[in-house]
Amino acid sequence: MERVTSHPASQGLFDRARQVSPGGVNSPVRAFRAVGGTPIFMRSGSGAWLTDVDGNRYVDLVGSWGPMLLGHAHPEVLAAVAEAVGRGTSFGTPSEPEVLLAEEIVGRTPVESVRLVSSGTEATMSAIRLARGFTGRDKIVKFAGCYHGHVDALLAEAGSGVVTLGLPETPGVPAHVTADTIVLPYNDRAAVEAAFEQYGDQIACLITEAAAGNMGVVPPEPGFNRFLAETCRKHGALFISDEVMTGFRVTRSGHWGLDGEPEGWRPDLLTFGKVMGGGFPAAAFGGRRDVMEQLAPVGPVYQAGTLSGNPIATTAGLTTLRLADTEAYARLDDASAQLQRLVAEALDAAGVTYALQSAGNMFSVFWGVDKPVTDFAGAQAQEAWRYRPFFHAMLDAGVYLPPSAYECWFVSAAHDSEALSRIAEALPAAARAAAQATPEN
Numbered sequence: 001m002e003r004v005t006s007h008p009a010s011q012g013l014f015d016r017a018r019q020v021s022p023g024g025v026n027s028p029v030r031a032f033r034a035v036g037g038t039p040i041f042m043r044s045g046s047g048a049w050l051t052d053v054d055g056n057r058y059v060d061l062v063g064s065w066g067p068m069l070l071g072h073a074h075p076e077v078l079a080a081v082a083e084a085v086g087r088g089t090s091f092g093t094p095s096e097p098e099v100l101l102a103e104e105i106v107g108r109t110p111v112e113s114v115r116l117v118s119s120g121t122e123a124t125m126s127a128i129r130l131a132r133g134f135t136g137r138d139k140i141v142k143f144a145g146c147y148h149g150h151v152d153a154l155l156a157e158a159g160s161g162v163v164t165l166g167l168p169e170t171p172g173v174p175a176h177v178t179a180d181t182i183v184l185p186y187n188d189r190a191a192v193e194a195a196f197e198q199y200g201d202q203i204a205c206l207i208t209e210a211a212a213g214n215m216g217v218v219p220p221e222p223g224f225n226r227f228l229a230e231t232c233r234k235h236g237a238l239f240i241s242d243e244v245m246t247g248f249r250v251t252r253s254g255h256w257g258l259d260g261e262p263e264g265w266r267p268d269l270l271t272f273g274k275v276m277g278g279g280f281p282a283a284a285f286g287g288r289r290d291v292m293e294q295l296a297p298v299g300p301v302y303q304a305g306t307l308s309g310n311p312i313a314t315t316a317g318l319t320t321l322r323l324a325d326t327e328a329y330a331r332l333d334d335a336s337a338q339l340q341r342l343v344a345e346a347l348d349a350a351g352v353t354y355a356l357q358s359a360g361n362m363f364s365v366f367w368g369v370d371k372p373v374t375d376f377a378g379a380q381a382q383e384a385w386r387y388r389p390f391f392h393a394m395l396d397a398g399v400y401l402p403p404s405a406y407e408c409w410f411v412s413a414a415h416d417s418e419a420l421s422r423i424a425e426a427l428p429a430a431a432r433a434a435a436q437a438t439p440e441n
């Protein structure tokens with residue numbers, strides 16, 4: 001088996017990066033704080049593979065944290081981007097690709113009208129403001145362990161890097177900003193009912209990940225999202241489904257395609273990001289036309305962006321979505337199913353106790369738990385320390401996993417038998433390392 005043990009160029013860049021950037025990274029989840037060691041600096045990607053600055057090759061199971069649905073450097077995406085770049089990179093005017101991308105989103109999801117932005121954080125922040133403007137109410141409801149970007153009011157008990165780094169709260173968020181945020185346990189209908197019983201006429205919106213992926217993967221219990229939408233409707237609040245991670249990934253219409261459409265209900269607003277940018281900064285929020293038309297310039301709720309709808313990002317996103325056809329989703333789902341089976345076999349053989357949880361083709365492993373994880377408390381009760389040696393054994397064997405036990409593993413439509421074979425070879429030793437781990441190592 002090809003071994004990856006040497007990272008001098010990554011180490012050198014990391015040393016320099018730490019001199020000029022906090023922690024040497026531009027997003028905390030990229031640091032290896034939870035697993036130890038030096039973050040790997042990648043130089044290039046192709047299909048399911050990444051190559052680092054030392055020339056080591058890895059099968060990528062991070063996929064840029066979700067966007068790379070088709071794998072890296074898809075030739076048709078690159079060609080479309082190159083052509084778009086040749087026409088100019090930003091005009092600050094409306095342009096055709098943003099109309100085409102908006103039409104594609106409206107065609108694939110339950111939104112009637114959509115506003116393009118540049119990050120998932122902007123999308124959720126704007127959706128919250130719009131919900132408050134539309135309802136004239138201030139309170140918002142979110143779930144512990146869900147992450148909606150680094151929006152001040154939504155960082156309370158957040159997942160992703162916040163839980164990975166064990167940050168109880170984020171300094172710099174004034175108390176009055178979170179005073180109107182109600183945080184509830186995920187999948188807990190009774191807690192939702194009680195909160196709406198008490199504050200129903202003050203709640204502007206409830207926001208939830210369409211399937212939680214930022215505390216590890218914790219799917220909504222059957223009917224939970226519909227229950228949330230109905231509870232919101234009963235109390236005059238808006239239901240915001242955050243599909244930044246799941247959107248256009250778990251089906252062509254996102255998680256909505258798994259739990260929405262056939263049951264005849266829809267969220268009032270949805271947020272998107274990641275896949276819809278094809279590896280460039282593009283995101284969106286959209287939903288009911290009457291709500292969206294509260295946005296400036298039609299309505300009074302202000303929201304804007306110098307690079308919103310950027311022609312390069314929208315071209316990359318549009319090309320990605322057009323290539324993401326039934327066959328691509330079938331390949332992706334199949335690769336994910338095979339990989340989940342390989343992981344389960346290796347962990348079983350090594351005698352590890354675990355829960356492998358999925359939402360469509362997204363999945364993750366909870367370590368040392370013997371029953372399904374349904375909420376943040378359950379996710380935090382795992383033996384996350386077992387992940388450290390597992391992660392490093394996989395890395396040394398040429399498989400790049402998220403450097404945190406609380407993040408989702410992302411497969412792409414380019415994960416072929418060669419990529420899966422590399423992972424299959426790496427898993428047994430990594431599973432044994434997890435089995436032998438102690439909290440101290």
Ligand SMILES: Cc1ncc(COP(=O)(O)O)c(C=O)c1O
Pocket residue numbers: 119120121122124147148149150209214242243244245273274283
């Ligand atoms: C569900 C969800 N919402 C929002 C965000 C924020 O997106 P971004 O990192 O593009 O700001 C993320 C990821 O970071 C996410 O997973």
Ligand SMILES: N[C@H](C=O)CCC(=O)O
Pocket residue numbers: 027028029030065147160161214245407
């Ligand atoms: N879990 C985060 C998003 O889904 C990871 C991306 C980041 O914060 O850099």
